[in-house]
Amino acid sequence: MNRGLPVKRIVSLIVAAFLWIQCAYAVQMIAIQSIPHNISKIIANDLSSSGRFKVFVYTHVGQSSGAQYDLLGGISASRYGRFDLSFKLLNAQRHTLLTQQFANVPDAQLSSLAHRMSDLVFHKLTGIRGIFSTSLAYVAAQERPGSPTIYRVYVANADGSNPQLLLQQIGIPVASLTWSPDGQNIAYVSYDNGDMAIYSINVATGIRTRIADYPGIDSAPAYSPDGSEMAMALSMGHDDTNIYIMDLATHKLTQLTHFGNNTSPVWAPDSNSLIFVSNRDGTPQLYALNLQNGQLYRLTYSGVQNFQPVFTPDGKHLVLMHQKTTSGPIVIAAYNMQTGHMQTLTQGPIDKSPTVSPNSDMVAYTQYGRGNGVLALTNITGTIHVVLPTMAGSIQSPAWSPFFN
Amino acid sequence: MKIWKMSLLVVSMVSLSGCALMGYRSSEPKTSQQAQIQSHGLGTHKTYSSYGAATPSVSNVIYFGFNRFSLDYKAEQTAHKTVRYLLAHSAQSALLAGYTDPRGSQSYNFHLGQRRADAVKQYLIAQGVPAHQLCTVSYGELKPAATPAQFGGDWQKAYALDRRVEVMLGQQVCNGKG
Numbered sequence: 265m266n267r268g269l270p271v272k273r274i275v276s277l278i279v280a281a282f283l284w285i286q287c288a289y290a291v292q293m294i295a296i297q298s299i300p301h302n303i304s305k306i307i308a309n310d311l312s313s314s315g316r317f318k319v320f321v322y323t324h325v326g327q328s329s330g331a332q333y334d335l336l337g338g339i340s341a342s343r344y345g346r347f348d349l350s351f352k353l354l355n356a357q358r359h360t361l362l363t364q365q366f367a368n369v370p371d372a373q374l375s376s377l378a379h380r381m382s383d384l385v386f387h388k389l390t391g392i393r394g395i396f397s398t399s400l401a402y403v404a405a406q407e408r409p410g411s412p413t414i415y416r417v418y419v420a421n422a423d424g425s426n427p428q429l430l431l432q433q434i435g436i437p438v439a440s441l442t443w444s445p446d447g448q449n450i451a452y453v454s455y456d457n458g459d460m461a462i463y464s465i466n467v468a469t470g471i472r473t474r475i476a477d478y479p480g481i482d483s484a485p486a487y488s489p490d491g492s493e494m495a496m497a498l499s500m501g502h503d504d505t506n507i508y509i510m511d512l513a514t515h516k517l518t519q520l521t522h523f524g525n526n527t528s529p530v531w532a533p534d535s536n537s538l539i540f541v542s543n544r545d546g547t548p549q550l551y552a553l554n555l556q557n558g559q560l561y562r563l564t565y566s567g568v569q570n571f572q573p574v575f576t577p578d579g580k581h582l583v584l585m586h587q588k589t590t591s592g593p594i595v596i597a598a599y600n601m602q603t604g605h606m607q608t609l610t611q612g613p614i615d616k617s618p619t620v621s622p623n624s625d626m627v628a629y630t631q632y633g634r635g636n637g638v639l640a641l642t643n644i645t646g647t648i649h650v651v652l653p654t655m656a657g658s659i660q661s662p663a664w665s666p667f668f669n
Numbered sequence: 670m671k672i673w674k675m676s677l678l679v680v681s682m683v684s685l686s687g688c689a690l691m692g693y694r695s696s697e698p699k700t701s702q703q704a705q706i707q708s709h710g711l712g713t714h715k716t717y718s719s720y721g722a723a724t725p726s727v728s729n730v731i732y733f734g735f736n737r738f739s740l741d742y743k744a745e746q747t748a749h750k751t752v753r754y755l756l757a758h759s760a761q762s763a764l765l766a767g768y769t770d771p772r773g774s775q776s777y778n779f780h781l782g783q784r785r786a787d788a789v790k791q792y793l794i795a796q797g798v799p800a801h802q803l804c805t806v807s808y809g810e811l812k813p814a815a816t817p818a819q820f821g822g823d824w825q826k827a828y829a830l831d832r833r834v835e836v837m838l839g840q841q842v843c844n845g846k847g
Contacts, residue, residue, distance in 0.1 A: 432706070437808060466710065469710040548777055616775070
């Protein structure tokens, strides 16, 4: 796909250069004004938002920064409105080439190329797959004086850039967005004709499908890891809300719980168990159900309320909404599946709806403290905190896509 | 932003007290604009549109305590106005929509909203309203009635307005609902 450039050309491009990186937890970049799209800025923003790099952007090659790694790049206009680009990642102290990349892309693909370069650098330097080419879906609820609120679903880049409108509903809320494992569909809860139901929408075509519409509550969709089943919380017109699994080919339901408010089911990455929230012992806590032998046990005892869990795809943590004391803040926390340790990641006062990046490294969520949802980003250790740019409105139900490959 | 929210609140308070003073003649269901759904595939330029049912107007609001879904004396008094109206208008149906404040998770709060709507439904049935005139839906925390900013950051006042069941009247309002 990428047309390589002859070596001589590369050298001259670097002389005409736009990009230069150094790292040891420091990434440095050099940009020139003639770049039609601010590639250095995108890569710098991606890498620094991961919390793993300190990034400097320079406008001239050769400035010494003392950083461990250099990212060096060049760009030149090629024919038919396309651009030739080259990137080199160097160990600045050992003067060794770690990786290089050449590309020829049209103007419209320069920003996605920049995210791919961030992925390449991130993977090379951390050993972890980068998520800078994945997507974040979210709901933006726009209140209007004297008129019904407009609910819009956007699909944006993982850094919040380039939001694209997928679904718009006037006066009809949308919630509980979740991606199918193949990245083709987003399931959600909504209210066509005023009645609650679970739907899915095909991201490429925009075609909607109604998946579950029973009396009362139809909520909390969660695709199984192979995409063939969906766990959900239904009330079936009764007092209790229970966990069911639907076979998506036949729509046949299997009921898994029988008493109380049971909701927010999530599949363990190995498909062998479901974690869900239940108030069966009084306050909302997490429970684990082994799908092989039917064994059920309570998972969380720390805090007065724990809800809305999501698994990190590596299965090591559950990221969830956690309230330690009755009057305390509701924060995002990471529950270590092996040790049972609850690590607080955010401050509150009301942080909601966590969603985890497909490399298990980052957590997006909404800050609801002022009554207006704001999309925010932290990492699995809670060491970085970034507010992401979004479209206008109260931001709700963020959902991180899987890797698209 | 703040100003129009305040004015909205004032308008809704006036219309609520209007209901209380003038009985139900002033609160005959009015259809507001058609709810519209549009989806756009990101891989195509196609747009799909559908028109939902007309949104019925709110005729009565019953409030609840924190984490509660039982009707206290004041809530029963408020609900009784709906009893009188529905007994006098047997062709009318009432959609009871349950809501919560935002403390809790979206999914967890659907249950509480549903239990509030169910509690009002049970009260109306106990007062003689035929069950076939009633239906319920839960919006949980998805449609807050107020924000703390409207009350200078006093979230307790805002959240008290969120914890509610809205009674919506209309002849078609329960069609196709459980």
